[in-house]
Amino acid sequence: MEKNSVFDRYVSGFTFLLGLLVIIYSMVLPKPIFAGQMGPGIFPTGIGVLIVIVSAVLFRESGKEGRTGTIAQPTSDQQVTTEKLFNRHLLIVIVALIIYILLFQILGFVISSMAMILALGWLLGARKWIPLTLISVLFPTALFLLFGMLGVELPAGIIHF
């Protein structure tokens, strides 16, 4: 719970700065060339101001919360989460996703997706090879054919149907 409000502090601090940057950036956007126009910077400036204000309020709120702990009660789910923000599983999934995206256009949709399902399924604890293999083969193939029927060309990569 302590952590919860600390996170809110970081977020509100960050969005406060973001809001300021947005305001500055919007101010230097070009003035309108044409008659009667509101320039492209006015609306985003307004959004920037709103972000700054709400961030400031949130920052104060999170400070209070951190001290007294009465405003926001963490849900039971959150009480369990006491470890690091990114645990190893999540990091590996993200890395796997990055590799998947890189592979996507080169190897084609079907093969990269097969690899993805196998790798991720294994990571998550699937140890029954038969269903895992079946799903990893059938699911991407079915999607590939389905999209093909709809006229969407997915990257075929190194295999050709």
Place this chain on the structure above:
Amino acid sequence: MDIWQHLLGGFGIALTPMNLFYAFIGVLIGTMVGVLPGIGPMSGVALLIPVTYNLNTASAIILMAGVYYGAMYGGSTTSILLNTPGESSSVVTALDGYEMAKRGRAGSALSIAAIGSFVAGTFSVLMLNLLGPSLAKVAIRFGPPEYFSLMLFGLTAVAGFAGKSRNKAFLSLFIGMLISMIGTDLVSGSERFTFGISNLSDGIDFIIVSIGVFALGEVFTTIVEMNKGKQTRFRIEGKIWPSREELRRSVGPIARGSVLGFFIGVLPGAGATIASFIAYDLEKRISKFRHLFGKGAIEGVAAPESANNGAAGGAMVPLLTLGVPGSGTTAILLGALMIHGITPGPLLFEKNPDVAWGLIASMYIGNLMLLVLNLPLVGLFAKIIDIPQVYLLPMIIIISTLGIYGVSGNIFGLWLLLFFGIIGYFMKRYDYPGAPMILGLVLAPLMEQSLRQALIMSNGAYTIFVVRPISLVLLLLAAAAIVVPLLLRKKNGKFDQVEKDMEL
């Protein structure tokens, strides 16, 4: 001949075996397209156009309209089961729908979504049939000032989407609005917040944000929880179908959602997303069960699902009666009519009665088909969440990436998807609601655009928003939406306390 005779003629066309077949294929493909996130009704219909090249015009348009409302229908399925909204209009459905699924009530949520969609769909065709032309004449008076005021009113719906902290909802809303500023500014034609990256010059598609924040965010959260040895496999509890109590509670939301959705949908450019947000917010404001919203309230599924399907029907009004598109999807349908050699316009009913009335008749039939098609599927779909997470999670990831890549063909969207997935994980974990972000993302561009269009129209005079009566009424509504609850809370502090207790 009066409209009933025309309609009868329309049924004569729509009920031929061939056209029944095409309506069925249309709603079937539509349901599929709706279930696949990323391919919304718009790209679904666009993709089908080449398939219809060789059909006769009435069959082609019946097929494509089937895809349209089939996709609107199917959009709720992944929202409810996988927290993966396929279109912006089913984002709201995910809030309570997914919560219901988690509590073993997926079947009930899916059935109510199907029933609500059917009622709203049928209601809107009936209205189109009875009031179409006169409504369209009113709707077309809606100009930029009115849209601005409507969007402002739409923004007040954010109140319905706040979790424990109102400020977090506001921050989420404003960040969504900020994201929508990225890209080419329509009014000046110049780029903003793109930093010279061509990939950003079209802006960031809301579908990337919503799939990232909702679907991937949920996947990441589940993975972290699984790592802690928590078993998050859901089980269907009790019977699949909605209980009598659930049905009874859904009647009001479905009725209000249908009406609201239809009338918002008639306004060219307002659309299903706004309708779904406003309908949800309305229900939350007036429901006896408001404390259950966000925790699996059936009203939170019934209202937005009826509203977005009502809006889909409403959007057909300006298309058929005036020949102007009421939404992105109807703009595509308009293009499809042209490919078939039909000039869309106010004379459509006179010059091509077979197409116009055949289409309307097929919409009655199609809606019925969707209900018949979808209710039996509920049992099957509801079993999807019975698939062990170890298989389901990778599949969700693949469907999500495919949904983003499939239609745009651009790998950049996948990087953004990953980025918003990580953002969504943190938002979920620290109780920042995602729906306001989508609301801001959808509304802000329309709002800014109509603000600036209105100011060009008025040579810079802000009075344009109050001298036009419809705009004024909408502004007052927006003010009331903000002020009235504040007053009520002051007066009725006791109720608020009760509410708070129930939340804990």
Place this chain on the structure above:
Amino acid sequence: MKKKSGLIALIGLMLILLVTACGQQPTKQTQANEGADYPNKPVKIVAPSGTGGGWDTTARLMSKVMGETKLIKVGLPVENIEGGSGKVFLEGFLKNNVGDPYTIFVNSPPILINTAQGFKYSYKDVTPIAGIISEYDSFVVPANSKYKTLKEVMDALKQNPASVKIGGGSAPGGMDHLAFMAAAKKAGIEITKINYVPFQGGGQVMTALLGNNIDLASTGISEVQGQMQAGTVRMLAVTSAQRIEGLDVPTVKEAGYDATFDIWRGFFGAKDMPAYAKKYWEDNLAKMVKTPEWQQVVKNQKWTSSYRNSEEFTKFLGEQTQVISNLMKELGLTK
């Protein structure tokens, strides 16, 4: 422990696949036997936009007619690569597909407008194959408008450039905007002072016009015809050089302002596209535009056939670049 090593092995496997795939890529593209059997596999037609727009429609209809008329026997799948009105596609295309005979793409004035706005590539970086059709803009007022001719509008604008609200389906610098400004410039109006209300696409403009929220719409002829037949709007002028068949509407030139605006569409190939591939497409497109199937398409879409072979097309693009960049310079829209 065992679990982790299995995982690392799998990720390692994916990495190996990645590396080998990168290594394989070039071999796939080398062509034997200088195009004698071209095309021996499907040719990709890219619409550098989402589905449903003008580029997409043109590409899909071309692919359809080529198949139906059996002019081209291999498949012609259409692929949508969206982003930055074609900029995203071109960046990738010029990086990865130089000399590729198996991809062609459709484009229109935005390829010139992007360049005028400072985009680093132009039509000169790719191979213009042929121009096939043109659409023209029209200037339209509601049926009950006090303006009966384009001259009356221009005269009113000369008096007071803010007196007529002009709407168009594009941002300033887009086609509908440029089309009207080209005419207004010839009328001697201070074009930066005109109240131009931009909308997203022709449908929205027509809605605004019918709701009397704007006074005049500048939008594609195809958007207007249904309304004209119903008598809800009046078309004052079209931006073509000659009158459009079947439309009793003067050209801007006839109305007294020496301006035209041509929204052409054509196909392009890769930079250094092999000559045999270019010739193949040029010839087949020339044959296609003469088929009755294609002429029906043109008629339904309210397009105008305007075939230009590669040489004419390239010359035309050079002239259009001048026209567009001059106009945009005057409007202060160039970089």
